[in-house]
Amino acid sequence: MARITAGVATSHVPAIGAALDNGRAGEPYWKPLFAGYDLSRQWIARRKPDVAVLVYNDHASAFSLDIVPTFAIGCAASFQPADEGWGPRPVPVVEGHPELASHIAQSVIQQDFDLTIINRMDVDHGLTVPMSLLFGQPERWPIRVIPLAVNVVLFPPPSGRRCFELGKAIRRAVESFDEDLDVQVWGTGGMSHQLQGPRAGLINREWDNRWLDRLIDAPEALAQMPHIEYLREAGSEGVELVMWLIMRGALDAKVRTVHRFYHVPASNTAVGHIVLENAS
Amino acid sequence: MALEKPYSDIPGTVIFDADQARKGYHLNQFCMSLMKAENRARFKRDERAYLEEWPMSEDQKLAVIARDYNRMIELGGNIYFLSKLFSTDGKSFQYTAATMTGMTQEAYAAMMLSGGRSPDGNRRIGEAPAREASGKEGK
Numbered sequence: 453m454a455r456i457t458a459g460v461a462t463s464h465v466p467a468i469g470a471a472l473d474n475g476r477a478g479e480p481y482w483k484p485l486f487a488g489y490d491l492s493r494q495w496i497a498r499r500k501p502d503v504a505v506l507v508y509n510d511h512a513s514a515f516s517l518d519i520v521p522t523f524a525i526g527c528a529a530s531f532q533p534a535d536e537g538w539g540p541r542p543v544p545v546v547e548g549h550p551e552l553a554s555h556i557a558q559s560v561i562q563q564d565f566d567l568t569i570i571n572r573m574d575v576d577h578g579l580t581v582p583m584s585l586l587f588g589q590p591e592r593w594p595i596r597v598i599p600l601a602v603n604v605v606l607f608p609p610p611s612g613r614r615c616f617e618l619g620k621a622i623r624r625a626v627e628s629f630d631e632d633l634d635v636q637v638w639g640t641g642g643m644s645h646q647l648q649g650p651r652a653g654l655i656n657r658e659w660d661n662r663w664l665d666r667l668i669d670a671p672e673a674l675a676q677m678p679h680i681e682y683l684r685e686a687g688s689e690g691v692e693l694v695m696w697l698i699m700r701g702a703l704d705a706k707v708r709t710v711h712r713f714y715h716v717p718a719s720n721t722a723v724g725h726i727v728l729e730n731a732s
Numbered sequence: 733m734a735l736e737k738p739y740s741d742i743p744g745t746v747i748f749d750a751d752q753a754r755k756g757y758h759l760n761q762f763c764m765s766l767m768k769a770e771n772r773a774r775f776k777r778d779e780r781a782y783l784e785e786w787p788m789s790e791d792q793k794l795a796v797i798a799r800d801y802n803r804m805i806e807l808g809g810n811i812y813f814l815s816k817l818f819s820t821d822g823k824s825f826q827y828t829a830a831t832m833t834g835m836t837q838e839a840y841a842a843m844m845l846s847g848g849r850s851p852d853g854n855r856r857i858g859e860a861p862a863r864e865a866s867g868k869e870g871k
Contacts, residue, residue: 535768537820646745648745683739
């Protein structure tokens with residue numbers, strides 16, 4: 453049987469991808485950031501998961517304003533890196549897992565989560581930057597990926613509660629898949645940041661860290677947080693954090709923190725990263 | 733019934749909601765078109781002519797030509813769509829964010845390095861300003 457073994461969450465700032473792609477990861481500005489992922493890179497190289505359900509948001513790359521799905525699951529065999537305006541990132545093609553993805557779609561729709569099915573989609577920095585942070589610059593990505601795109605661009609995104617419950621539904625779906633697979637769920641985006649208007653540059657270190665504490669120990673209560681608190685405290689783009697709750701919902705109530713990292717700044721953004729394993 | 737907007741008192745912030753998305757539909761779709769290299773080339777050759785192909789308002793077109801990002805956002809633009817425009821110009825998110833705050837890019841980058849803009853004094857319009865001197869440029 454397939455099983456969910458761990459959760460990974462990380463910010464997905466595009467400048468991190470650009471720093472890596474342009475050979476600037478060793479510069480003083482970026483070095484401490486990449487060093488914060490060393491332990492996770494070693495951890496994942498040891499764990500060798502088969503598949504990641506990678507929760508991220510599309511940044512007007514695959515989805516224009518013509519169609520804005522709240523939750524969309526990628527069921528294709530592969531996903532090309534998107535051209536976001538400066539050419540696609542020089543990263544490997546992302547290989548999917550169509551059988552497990554379709555199984556998850558069918559299972560969670562039957563659990564009342566009406567996912568949009570995507571059979572052709574390019575994936576942008578929201579998905580590829582977390583891959584780069586955990587795997588560096590390989591010829592080929594060492595895991596297969598099921599993209600789960602969440603709308604956090606057009607307000608309102610789904611509620612934290614809905615995201616947390618979707619995580620639980622994904623877990624039930626994975627655990628009813630016959631093939632023996634080690635599956636992780638990744639949540640990406642955040643932490644506090646605002647990219648627009650005169651309030652751009654907002655960072656809330658204290659709030660971010662309290663949010664991380666609660667993600668570990670009190671996720672059910674954290675999932676009740678209304679969007680307005682994210683917007684006020686963590687900036688207009690900080691609301692991306694609801695995606696981390698899908699990851700957390702897929703894990704046990706009690707988890708073990710393998711690694712936790714927080715860093716300011718990456719361009720406009722506070723970077724948060726956490727690796728959790730089921731305690732049992 | 734009107735949409736509930738509890739976020740309308742956040743200073744210096746436009747939330748991209750259904751009303752904004754309706755206003756900005758063509759502006760944002762124009763930005764999306766710049767994801768294709770041939771469109772970027774055509775736009776760079778003659779911006780005005782390229783913009784004429786889109787049923788955008790004159791104000792939106794002028795804001796694009798002026799690269800006035802605050803104005804584009806006010807007129808329904810969303811930063812992730814607008815990123816295709818500043819990427820076409822070879823500009824970064826940080827450069828563009830700085831222009832929206834009215835700070836120089838150097839001053840903005842320095843603010844970020846010193847921990848970013850504090851939320852204190854920036855949660856609500858009319859809130860008492862924070863005590864420290866740095867990073868409070870939001871209005």
